[in-house]
Structures are given as C-alpha cells and as structure tokens.
Amino acid sequence: MSRRSLLRGIGGAGAGALLAGCGVPAAYVEEGDRAGRDLSARDRILDFANWPLYIDTDDDHASKRPTLDAFRKRTGISVRYTEEINDNDEFFGKISPSLMNHQETGRDLIVVSDWMAARFVRLGWVQEMDRTAQPHVTRHLDPQLKSPAFDPGRLHSVPWQSGITGIAYNRKKLGRELRSTKELWADDLRGKVTLLSGLDESFALLMLGRGVDVTRWTGDDFHGLCEQIEGLVRKKHIRRFTGNDYIKDLSTGDVLACQAYSGDVIQLQADNPDIEFVVPEEGAELWAESLMVPNLAQHKSNAEKLVDYYYEPEVAAELAAWVNYVCPVPAAQAVLADSGDEELVALAEDPLIFPDAGMRGRLAIARDITTEERQEFAKRWNSIVGL
Numbered sequence: 001m002s003r004r005s006l007l008r009g010i011g012g013a014g015a016g017a018l019l020a021g022c023g024v025p026a027a028y029v030e031e032g033d034r035a036g037r038d039l040s041a042r043d044r045i046l047d048f049a050n051w052p053l054y055i056d057t058d059d060d061h062a063s064k065r066p067t068l069d070a071f072r073k074r075t076g077i078s079v080r081y082t083e084e085i086n087d088n089d090e091f092f093g094k095i096s097p098s099l100m101n102h103q104e105t106g107r108d109l110i111v112v113s114d115w116m117a118a119r120f121v122r123l124g125w126v127q128e129m130d131r132t133a134q135p136h137v138t139r140h141l142d143p144q145l146k147s148p149a150f151d152p153g154r155l156h157s158v159p160w161q162s163g164i165t166g167i168a169y170n171r172k173k174l175g176r177e178l179r180s181t182k183e184l185w186a187d188d189l190r191g192k193v194t195l196l197s198g199l200d201e202s203f204a205l206l207m208l209g210r211g212v213d214v215t216r217w218t219g220d221d222f223h224g225l226c227e228q229i230e231g232l233v234r235k236k237h238i239r240r241f242t243g244n245d246y247i248k249d250l251s252t253g254d255v256l257a258c259q260a261y262s263g264d265v266i267q268l269q270a271d272n273p274d275i276e277f278v279v280p281e282e283g284a285e286l287w288a289e290s291l292m293v294p295n296l297a298q299h300k301s302n303a304e305k306l307v308d309y310y311y312e313p314e315v316a317a318e319l320a321a322w323v324n325y326v327c328p329v330p331a332a333q334a335v336l337a338d339s340g341d342e343e344l345v346a347l348a349e350d351p352l353i354f355p356d357a358g359m360r361g362r363l364a365i366a367r368d369i370t371t372e373e374r375q376e377f378a379k380r381w382n383s384i385v386g387l
Contacts, residue, residue, distance in 0.1 A: 027100030036296035056322035104296035118150030136311035159288035162326035168260035172274035181209025197241035204285035204366035214366035263325035
C-alpha cells in the first residue's frame with residue numbers, strides 16, 4: 001500500500017469538503033482549546049499511529065522494532081505502535097469525528113502526508129510542539145523542509161520521512177535516457193507511460209514539466225495542465241493512471257516510463273538494475289510525511305521526546321537504512337558513511353536518500369491546494385483519471 005496513497009472513497013473531495021458540503025461546520029479549534037491534560041509523567045507510554053512498512057524491524061523477528069525498543073530502554077517510555085494508516089483520507093475520516101467534537105483520538109502521534117497535514121493545521125486539530133524539548137529537531141532538520149507554506153516554521157509538524165516524485169524508466173528496454181518530463185510524451189512511448197492517479201501526488205511534477213513555479217501555481221496553471229493530460233488520454237498516449245501498482249507495470253515491462261516515488265525505485269533497483277529514477281531537468285517534487293500531535297493527546301511530552309529521538313543522527317541513520325526514502329536528517333549521512341559496512345556506505349552515497357546539491361537545486365515543494373480550490377480541482381482531475 002503506497003504511503004503516498006491516492007484520493008479515493010469519497011470522490012477525492014476530501015472528508016473536510018464532504019462535511020462542509022453537507023452543511024456540517026468545519027469545526028475549527030482555537031489554539032487555547034487544543035491541549036489536554038498531559039499524563040506523560042505518570043504514564044510512561046504513548047500511542048503512535050503510522051503507515052505499514054515504515055519503520056525498522058528486526059531481521060529475525062519482524063514484530064520487533066529495534067529503534068523503538070532502544071527508546072524504551074533509554075527513557076522507560078513504551079510505545080504502542082500501530083500500522084493503521086493505509087490512506088490519508090480514510091484515516092482522516094476515522095479520527096475526524098473525535099477532533100471536530102473536541103474529543104481525544106486515543107493517539108498521541110500520527111504520520112500523514114503533508115497535503116493532509118495542511119488540512120489538520122487549517123482546522124486547528126493538531127498542537128504546537130515544544131521545540132525547547134526537541135534540540136535534535138532544531139539542530140538537524142533538513143533546511144529544505146523547515147518551513148512549508150502550510151506550517152511556517154514547522155510548529156505543528158516534523159517530517160518522519162521525505163521523498164521525491166520523479167520519473168522511473170527501464171533504460172535497457174527504452175534504449176535511451178530520459179532527462180525531462182517533456183520526454184514522456186515522445187511518440188515511441190505512446191501507450192507505455194503511466195501517471196499517478198492521486199491529484200496531490202501527481203500535479204506538481206507535471207506542472208514543473210510545463211515550466212510552472214509550483215511554489216506559486218495558479219488555477220490557470222492547473223486547468224492548462226488538465227487540458228494537456230486530457231489530450232494525451234484521447235491519443236491513448238497514457239496507458240493508465242495508477243496507485244503504487246506502477247511498480248508491477250514497470251517491473252514486467254508493460255510500461256517503459258512512469259511517474260514514481262524515489263523510495264519505491266530504490267527497492268526496485270535491487271532486483272532490476274535497468275530501472276532508473278530521474279529528477280527531471282525542469283524539476284521534481286520534494287514531499288514529506290509528517291509527525292503530528294493531535295488535539296487532547298494524553299501523552300504529548302512523551303510524543304515530543306520520541307520525535308526528537310528520531311532526529312538523533314544515529315537513530316535517523318538506522319531508520320533510513322530500512323525505509324530508503326529521503327532522510328530528513330542530513331547528518332545521518334555521515335553516520336552511514338563511517339559505518340564500515342559496505343551496504344550502509346552505499347546508502348550514504350545514494351542521492352535518492354541523501355540528495356546532493358545539484359539534485360536539491362531541482363527539487364521544489366509545491367504550494368498546497370486550498371480548501372476553496374480542492375472540490376473543483378479534484379472533480380476535474382478525477383474525471384480525467386476515472387476515479
């Protein structure tokens with residue numbers, strides 16, 4: 001299941017838009033009403049909800065998570081860890097009734113994609129973290145991720161992992177290199193290209209390919225992109241729109257090039273070295289999935305300690321070696337490079353985990369789709385992709 005999952009289940013409009021359309025208020029919570037009684041000092045526990053396959057596991061015992069075990073031994077805080085997030089909108093729908101009714105969710109820490117994190121911030125459903133208790137976050141957070149438009153200064157969110165949406169292709173079967181998003185539309189790729197179906201997952205890379213500054217894109221930019229994609233669909237140039245199942249299409253050769261996530265491609269390359277990942281010349285999207293503390297969380301201080309723990313370079317390096325996404329702690333690179341382990345050293349040198357300066361210069365964080373835009377834009381996009 002993709003951690004950058006597609007909008008589905010409620011027509012892509014999002015639970016917040018659906019509630020508003022039914023006449024239910026968005027239930028914004030004022031800053032002063034977000035904190036609950038913090039039981040951290042009494043209860044040495046916290047509840048952490050995350051996506052499947054998004055944390056390190058023990059080689060011999062898949063149920064064991066070494067970094068969490070080490071945290072418990074050091075701090076005495078046990079983590080009740082659940083892999084319950086399979087889709088951003090699905091999870092939003094699961095906990096929104098509690099949050100909009102000013103009730104606690106039973107979770108102290110959650111991980112959602114930044115476009116969904118933006119919705120939580122706008123609704124006032126997550127708390128500011130105490131950065132004085134998080135010196136490692138302050139010191140080690142990747143500067144390129146420090147201040148997204150939806151959460152200036154990262155007051156309410158901290159990246160768990162980051163990643164790049166770019167282009168993957170089979171160089172051997174295609175017989176040439178791809179260096180540009182525009183090259184996806186070449187005649188010899190007709191019927192051999194897939195794009196991501198989720199609006200939030202797909203639009204930034206495609207806009208960058210059209211020369212758009214995605215940090216300040218407009219409605220006209222969006223509709224211009226839709227017209228282009230509609231034309232490519234009519235010509236049958238695009239084979240289909242996918243979730244994470246593009247991995248199978250690329251592996252079998254049914255598809256020669258596609259929109260893809262950097263972390264997925266690293267894993268694909270282990271079995272097929274002919275598959276390459278490209279950050280196009282026009283640029284690619286840098287995204288993150290972020291840790292957040294929901295309103296009325298009962299163990300906020302414990303959660304903040306865990307967040308800061310994962311920003312220690314040694315811990316971040318251990319996590320990066322397992323999940324293979326862009327590490328939000330650049331200092332972890334030196335830890336892996338100095339490990340003396342051949343495989344870990346190779347990870348330290350992988351620009352898809354630790355982007356170099358040249359690659360970083362081509363990465364952009366797109367502005368979020370606003371509440372006012374979302375229903376209209378999702379409706380048009382979903383009509384194109386068939387959601």
